[in-house]
Amino acid sequence: MTPVLKSVQTTLTEGVIELGVGHPTLDMLPLTFMQQAAAHRFAQGDPSFLQYGAEWGDGFLRTELAAFLTGQYAFPVDPEELFISGGVSQALDLICAMFTQPGDAIIVEDPTYFLALDIFRNHRLRIVAAPVDAHGLEVDALAALVAAHRPRLVYTIPTHQNPTGATLSAERRLQLVNLAQEHDFLVVADEVYHLLTYGDLPPPSLAAHVGTGQVISLGSFSKILAPGTRLGWISARADRLEVLARNGMVASGGGFSPLGSALIRSMIELGLLPRYIQGLRDTFRVRAAALTDALRALPVTFLPPQGGYFVWLTLPGGLDSAALLDGAVPQGVRFQPGNRFSPEHTQADKIRLCFAYYAEDDLREGVRRLGQALRAGV
Amino acid sequence: MTPVLKSVQTTLTEGVIELGVGHPTLDMLPLTFMQQAAAHRFAQGDPSFLQYGAEWGDGFLRTELAAFLTGQYAFPVDPEELFISGGVSQALDLICAMFTQPGDAIIVEDPTYFLALDIFRNHRLRIVAAPVDAHGLEVDALAALVAAHRPRLVYTIPTHQNPTGATLSAERRLQLVNLAQEHDFLVVADEVYHLLTYGDLPPPSLAAHVGTGQVISLGSFSKILAPGTRLGWISARADRLEVLARNGMVASGGGFSPLGSALIRSMIELGLLPRYIQGLRDTFRVRAAALTDALRALPVTFLPPQGGYFVWLTLPGGLDSAALLDGAVPQGVRFQPGNRFSPEHTQADKIRLCFAYYAEDDLREGVRRLGQALRAGV
Numbered sequence: 001m002t003p004v005l006k007s008v009q010t011t012l013t014e015g016v017i018e019l020g021v022g023h024p025t026l027d028m029l030p031l032t033f034m035q036q037a038a039a040h041r042f043a044q045g046d047p048s049f050l051q052y053g054a055e056w057g058d059g060f061l062r063t064e065l066a067a068f069l070t071g072q073y074a075f076p077v078d079p080e081e082l083f084i085s086g087g088v089s090q091a092l093d094l095i096c097a098m099f100t101q102p103g104d105a106i107i108v109e110d111p112t113y114f115l116a117l118d119i120f121r122n123h124r125l126r127i128v129a130a131p132v133d134a135h136g137l138e139v140d141a142l143a144a145l146v147a148a149h150r151p152r153l154v155y156t157i158p159t160h161q162n163p164t165g166a167t168l169s170a171e172r173r174l175q176l177v178n179l180a181q182e183h184d185f186l187v188v189a190d191e192v193y194h195l196l197t198y199g200d201l202p203p204p205s206l207a208a209h210v211g212t213g214q215v216i217s218l219g220s221f222s223k224i225l226a227p228g229t230r231l232g233w234i235s236a237r238a239d240r241l242e243v244l245a246r247n248g249m250v251a252s253g254g255g256f257s258p259l260g261s262a263l264i265r266s267m268i269e270l271g272l273l274p275r276y277i278q279g280l281r282d283t284f285r286v287r288a289a290a291l292t293d294a295l296r297a298l299p300v301t302f303l304p305p306q307g308g309y310f311v312w313l314t315l316p317g318g319l320d321s322a323a324l325l326d327g328a329v330p331q332g333v334r335f336q337p338g339n340r341f342s343p344e345h346t347q348a349d350k351i352r353l354c355f356a357y358y359a360e361d362d363l364r365e366g367v368r369r370l371g372q373a374l375r376a377g378v
Numbered sequence: 379m380t381p382v383l384k385s386v387q388t389t390l391t392e393g394v395i396e397l398g399v400g401h402p403t404l405d406m407l408p409l410t411f412m413q414q415a416a417a418h419r420f421a422q423g424d425p426s427f428l429q430y431g432a433e434w435g436d437g438f439l440r441t442e443l444a445a446f447l448t449g450q451y452a453f454p455v456d457p458e459e460l461f462i463s464g465g466v467s468q469a470l471d472l473i474c475a476m477f478t479q480p481g482d483a484i485i486v487e488d489p490t491y492f493l494a495l496d497i498f499r500n501h502r503l504r505i506v507a508a509p510v511d512a513h514g515l516e517v518d519a520l521a522a523l524v525a526a527h528r529p530r531l532v533y534t535i536p537t538h539q540n541p542t543g544a545t546l547s548a549e550r551r552l553q554l555v556n557l558a559q560e561h562d563f564l565v566v567a568d569e570v571y572h573l574l575t576y577g578d579l580p581p582p583s584l585a586a587h588v589g590t591g592q593v594i595s596l597g598s599f600s601k602i603l604a605p606g607t608r609l610g611w612i613s614a615r616a617d618r619l620e621v622l623a624r625n626g627m628v629a630s631g632g633g634f635s636p637l638g639s640a641l642i643r644s645m646i647e648l649g650l651l652p653r654y655i656q657g658l659r660d661t662f663r664v665r666a667a668a669l670t671d672a673l674r675a676l677p678v679t680f681l682p683p684q685g686g687y688f689v690w691l692t693l694p695g696g697l698d699s700a701a702l703l704d705g706a707v708p709q710g711v712r713f714q715p716g717n718r719f720s721p722e723h724t725q726a727d728k729i730r731l732c733f734a735y736y737a738e739d740d741l742r743e744g745v746r747r748l749g750q751a752l753r754a755g756v
Binding site: 024026042060118229 | 386388402404416427428429432433436438464466470494600605606608624627634
């Protein structure tokens with residue numbers, strides 16, 4: 001039975017450095033900024049955000065968000081092509097509900113964000129795995145899979161991918177969109193890490209291609225503000241968003257969290273959101289460097305991340321990551337074994353480390369412990 | 379295309395009294411109480427409610443809510459049997475996702491809450507209609523339908539039903555639970571109006587029967603606090619709730635709106651929630667009386683509501699409510715025609731009026747205009 005007083009999703013074990021956790025640190029969360037935003041919003045004296053909200057989300061937030069994204073993405077974002085979601089997980093659920101039938105194929109990256117897979121399984125989709133390399137989804141291999149499986153959706157994390165950290169090249173982005181137009185599937189681009197870049201700038205967000213009607217780009221306030229808001233956004237052509245707004249749950253309950261939306265609206269109006277994101281980038285840049293510097297002492301290979309939360313390691317000599325984890329826990333360190341991210345269990349010699357949760361000293365100590373486990377295991 | 383600045387779900391027409399709207403009035407929403415709750419919560423200095431939340435919802439809110447419901451329901455409510463939902467619409471979506479297969483039968487009341495039907499259709503359920511009378515769902519007729527259709531779910535609004543206002547009798551409640559045990563279906567009880575009683579007290583909430591494993595009772599902060607929180611609760615046996623927590627979206631994104639949950643927790647801790655509900659009851663009691671008193675001058679029949687939001691009228695001489703609506707709009711009044719609530723379109727001579735949105739003078743004026751339309755139509 002769940003302990004009743006559990007409030008946060010992940011409970012850490014005292015004394016163990018949990019490099020598998022994919023969350024920001026608790027003390028980095030913007031408590032003071034959100035407090036200012038709440039004070040600002042309540043001071044307006046307008047109770048509209050306590051009422052049933054418009055199905056597409058709060059129009060004021062959509063307008064503010066469009067202006068914010070226009071600045072961040074460096075291309076125009078139209079508020080009419082934004083829908084406020086309950087975060088990426090909810091957006092994926094809604095997209096599956098409205099754009100798929102049970103038995104439809106969905107192509108995902110292998111490896112991919114493992115918790116998305118159960119959402120697709122809940123909708124009885126057939127999951128087909130496509131390979132990725134250092135430049136993201138291998139679009140040539142994808143083309144063959146598309147021809148064979150005729151998918152309704154292709155789910156990709158194009159920028160600072162979870163778990164590999166790879167970013168889809170500009171050339172492949174165009175190939176992907178062309179392929180989607182040719183075969184009429186929807187590209188569902190999970191772009192939650194796009195705004196968290198600390199190194200080389202990625203190509204433009206896939207939201208640049210929503211006008212084709214084949215691309216749905218997902219963003220989240222979980223990664224650039226606070227997971228507890230349970231809010232994000234869906235960028236797509238307006239006719240696609242109209243389909244989502246017709247979902248029974250949305251038509252009945254109205255848009256997602258007008259209360260949280262109103263606070264985020266104030267965050268943007270007060271100029272706090274870009275300031276907060278800049279602080280995240282500064283912190284994560286240092287943490288990513290600390291983790292990768294420490295990892296260079298280990299017999300592992302990896303792609304240095306240019307953003308996001310993660311480093312993806314290849315273990316030496318085909319070492320099995322699940323077995324390594326068994327040996328690592330007594331050393332006081334945990335991580336995500338590779339096969340969790342693989343719908344076809346092809347990633348046994350990989351592990352995912354997160355640099356978002358811990359500060360530099362803990363990251364270095366975690367790597368030291370991982371090194372001990374590796375020496376015992378190799 | 380949706381006007382981008384639309385923020386609330388329903389936009390009213392100037393000069394028209396919209397007795398069809400099923401919302402509370404904007405100026406009744408608890409802006410000041412929520413402001414106090416936000417100030418209280420932020421003052422604690424704990425950012426946990428900005429982190430990913432526990433799948434079952436915030437443990438502190440579950441504990442406070444259990445104590446609150448124990449007082450309101452007058453029987454013990456266990457926090458281990460509460461799950462924080464994103465409101466009833468989201469709860470219905472989640473229950474369908476985890477407890478049904480496409481093609482399963484669901485039995486609903488005829489008439490019922492019309493917007494629930496599209497949620498069931500999204501999950502490809504077969505909708506079967508069961509009759510209701512002045513004492514709620516006709517359980518004998520239900521028994522025959524259960525034998526014929528072997529439903530997975532029976533969806534009922536047992537107290538102050540939407541749209542009829544009828545309350546399921548104590549005897550029928552027991553029969554319903556026995557039937558569910560005998561035929562192993564789940565009773566999904568939408569009890570959003572249970573705490574909004576202004577007249578005769580209803581029998582105990584169906585949450586009293588969650589221990590059987592056959593009953594899932596749904597509550598909502600939309601009706602007793604503010605729709606914009608998009609939060610509610612699911613009362614069920616813990617093993618049922620564990621199934622809901624395994625949903626892919628919930629496992630990925632964590633519990634629903636930790637931010638909103640933290641504010642509601644403070645509302646309860648500060649004693650503001652019961653005060654607010656008492657104010658709602660006092661207001662709605664007067665409004666319900668004003669509406670029903672005015673209606674006695676019209677050639678319609680109805681069951682005087684003992685709570686909830688609605689009065690359900692039978693029109694004279696089998697008059698068609700859709701045609702009447704066409705005649706009513708030029709008179710400056712609107713309502714919900716009966717067939718919107720009927721999966722089998724058996725309610726053509728009925729209309730639903732809501733007394734929650736307007737104050738007494740507007741309600742009386744609305745009835746006067748309705749009378750004009752009736753005289754023109756009869």
